[in-house]
Amino acid sequence: MRPAANQKKLGEELRRLRVERGLTVEAASTRVGWDKSKLSRLETNKTLIGKQHVDALAEALGLTSAMRLRLDRLLGVETGESGIWWGRYQDVLSPQYEELILLESQAASIEVAAMLIPGLMQAPGYAQATLLQSAFVPDPEDAEMLLDVRRQRQQVVTAGAVSLLATLSESVLLNAFCGRVALQRQLQYLLDLGQLPNVSLRIVPYDAPGAAFTGTVTLLDPQPDAGATVAYVEYEGGSQLLSDPRTIKRYRRNLAYFGQAACSEAESRRMISERLEDS
Structure with missing residues (x-):
């Protein structure tokens, strides 16, 4: 998957996780300490998503370890977890x-x-x-x-x-x-x-x-x-x-x-x- 496609999928995943928790863009942004337009740009792929953005949102949304690993893989970040064998199947795993x-x-x-x-x-x-x-x-x-x-x-x-x-x-x-x-x-x-x-x-x-x-x-x-x-x-x-x-x-x-x-x-x-x- 190309980096640009990863970024698009990452933005979609961040939005899905926010909505799943019943949070509006404004409410989630407040938790992180951002302007709501910043989160909107990240979710719609108008701003490049970095590790710092994912870490901040993961903390604010209370994401589990598996969810964080999924986001890190989309970012292309090496987790150092050699036992995470299921990463190569991420396209078919919920x-x-x-x-x-x-x-x-x-x-x-x-x-x-x-x-x-x-x-x-x-x-x-x-x-x-x-x-x-x-x-x-x-x-x-x-x-x-x-x-x-x-x-x-x-x-x-x-x-x-x-x-x-x-x-x-x-x-x-x-x-x-x-x-x-x-x-x-x-x-x-x-x-x-x-x-x-x-x-x-x-x-x-x-x-x-x-x-x-x-x-x-x-x-x-x-x-x-x-x-x-x-x-x-x-x-x-x-x-x-x-x-x-x-x-x-x-x-x-x-x-x-x-x-x-x-x-x-x-x-x-x-x-x-x-x-x-x-x-």
């Missing part, structure tokens, strides 16, 4: 998705409850089917890049960088929307993941009392003294990152209730193995 990837990479533990197999645990065929049947089907070229992103996200689990506690509905063992062969490979992948010392996988049977659960909820707990827990909530047609303490407490309680209905890890492994043999 700011929220980048934030999720950053949170996963910095988490000490991840707890997830789901009616579908979550992205961190998906085998390639299952991941492709999930992506192409989503509410927002991407272009073929974008789909391939998003599949690459999903595969690389999984490395925090397979490399043992994070503890993963997954509680899944029995329906994930039976739902063959991805095709018979892809489901077989997915079931085997779940068995393989369950062998990792940092992964705990349990299944909630259909007939378990009080086990109602919809969608997917993921709690990302940070390293000690590295911030607060964030919830990633997925539902039909969208998703959200939530950090309100009361909301986190409620979701943690819901996951605990769901987990109480789950089988042991050994019994869950037996259920997956039997389903694989029958498929």
